[in-house]
Amino acid sequence: MHQEVKIVRGENTLECILSCEIDHHHAKTLRERVDHALFADKPRVLILDFSAVPFMDSSGIAFVLGRASSARTLGAELHLRGLGRENRRLLALSEIEKQPNITIE
Amino acid sequence: MxxxxxxxxxxxxxxxxxxxxxxxxxxAFSALIDPTVEELSDLRCAVSEAVTNCIVHAYRDLPEGEFGYIYISLRLYDNREITVEISDNGCGIEDIKRAREPFFTTSESDERCGMGFLVMESFTDRVSVKSKVGKGTSVLLRKIFSPHTSEEE
Incomplete structure (x- = not known):
């Protein structure tokens, strides 16, 4: 199975470069891998990079909202990077910009 | 007609x-009428939601290792309209109106956000839902692709 998430550790950041379709099938593995690294590292900023995500449905929305919630329990920010036009439109449906600890690049 | x-x-x-x-x-089925990237992405997303609902909700009470079937019926019309009917023989939906409300979900164990129907409604032109408790659910998605303009892009 190809690698679905590459994790890059910085001084205060944890960057997760996602590279699979984010649907219900893949979401559980992604969630477990990102949360595992997040709670182990306790960074100040969790960065999710979507540049190599070819497709996302509402499981992607749940994934983002869930990671925002995980980050909040650690007092961390969630930064979203590399969102394409389609994925931005999808996330806009959930009014993600209203989440207190999410920033979108 | x-x-x-x-x-x-x-x-x-x-x-x-x-x-x-x-x-x-x-x-693959839509390729025949050459939709735009955005139109195709919207339809793929809506279909993904409906199919996921069958897997996550319709057949959730089946014993471990057993599965049900998801039936997908596609039609393409000469007015650049596509219909995709996704149906199952699963548990059915008790209250369709409530199920269609944004952020409503009955899934507690999994991380779900209750946005499936909102995505279907936002990304297609019409969503019709029929369901009978204990019999199954059928979701009909309808989308009209924009008129074909050659020599563009």
Whole structure:
């Protein structure tokens, strides 16, 4: 199975470069891998990079909202990077910009 | 009076790997009328939601290792309209109106956000839902692709 998430550790950041379709099938593995690294590292900023995500449905929305919630329990920010036009439109449906600890690049 | 120019029926076991298969089938079927990238992406997303609902909700009470079938019926019309009907023989929906409300979900164990129907409604032109408790659910998605303009892009 190809690698679905590459994790890059910085001084205060944890960057997760996602590279699979984010649907219900893949979401559980992604969630477990990102949360595992997040709670182990306790960074100040969790960065999710979507540049190599070819497709996302509402499981992607749940994934983002869930990671925002995980980050909040650690007092961390969630930064979203590399969102394409389609994925931005999808996330806009959930009014993600209203989440207190999410920033979108 | 619109005419059917192509049709296709697919039956898939309710395994989560088949969410991607269903999206690929819809892409291949739609290619005949050459939708825009955005139109195709919207339809793929809506289909993914409906198929996921079958897997996550319709057949949730089946014993471990058992599966149900998801039936996908596609039709393409001469007015650049596509219909995708996704149906199952699962548990059915008790209150369709409530199920369609944004952020409503009955899934507690999994991380779900209750946005499936909102995505379907936002990314297609019409969503019709029929359901009978204990019998199954049928979701009909309808989308009209924009008129074909050659020499563009």
């Amino acid at each position: 619109k005419k059917i120019i192509n049709e296709m029926k697919v039956r898939l076991p309710s395994h989560s790997e088949n969410e991607a298969v269903a999206r690929t089938v819809v892409s």
